Amino acid sequence: MGSQVKVSCKCGLNKSILIGGGMESSSYECFFPCFCKNCSDVVEVNLLDLNPKCPECGEENIIAFDNRLLIGEKGKQVIESWHAFELGRELLLTNGTYKCPKCNTQNLRFSMGDLYWD
Ligand SMILES: [Zn+2]
Ligand SMILES: [Zn+2]
Numbered sequence: 001m002g003s004q005v006k007v008s009c010k011c012g013l014n015k016s017i018l019i020g021g022g023m024e025s026s027s028y029e030c031f032f033p034c035f036c037k038n039c040s041d042v043v044e045v046n047l048l049d050l051n052p053k054c055p056e057c058g059e060e061n062i063i064a065f066d067n068r069l070l071i072g073e074k075g076k077q078v079i080e081s082w083h084a085f086e087l088g089r090e091l092l093l094t095n096g097t098y099k100c101p102k103c104n105t106q107n108l109r110f111s112m113g114d115l116y117w118d
Contacts, residue, residue, distance in 0.1 A: 004113030005080050005093060007033060007042050011103035016113055017044045019091075020082045030084050032091050033110075034062040035070055035101045042101060042108070048086050064091070065098060065110075072097035072106030079110045 002020035007013070021029035027048075034045040034052075038059040045052050045062060053060045063070055066089075075096030082091040093110045100108035 002031065003080060005033070006111045006113050007108060008111070009100040009103065009108045010105070011100060011107070013042065013100060013102045013108070015042055017042065019080050019093075021048075027086065030082065030086065030091075032082070033065045033093075035065065035067075035099065036062050037101060040101050047084065047091075065093060066091050070099045072099060079112055 002018055002022060004016050004018050007015050007017055017033040018031040020031060029046055030048045031044050032047050033042050036043045036054040036059055038057045039054060043054050043056055045054065047064060051060055052062065054062050073096045075094030077095040079093045079095055084091055097106045098108040099106055
């Protein structure tokens with residue numbers, strides 16, 4: 001079952017992003033927030049796509065938010081974790097700080113959303 005997280009930053013960036021996939025679609029769908037430099041935005045990407053790319057601009061050079069490159073301070077609390085067997089890794093978001101694609105500071109934070117979907 002998938003869920004939703006909220007992402008926000010001091011610069012005003014504020015979005016909701018879906019995580020994971022549906023029960024039926026979990027073998028080919030795994031949504032996760034990614035950093036798109038081209039859009040300067042956090043975008044929702046299906047990491048199980050053959051060529052994962054930004055849904056807004058088609059940029060393929062995107063970075064998933066579990067990448068060390070984007071993690072500032074690792075938080076103690078897990079906001080969302082998704083075991084992506086197809087990717088061979090666990091996708092994890094904590095309440096720590098992340099790099100914001102809009103203002104380039106480490107002020108981006110994730111928090112729990114209220115929507116669950118399947
Ligand atoms: Zn983009
Ligand atoms: Zn920002």
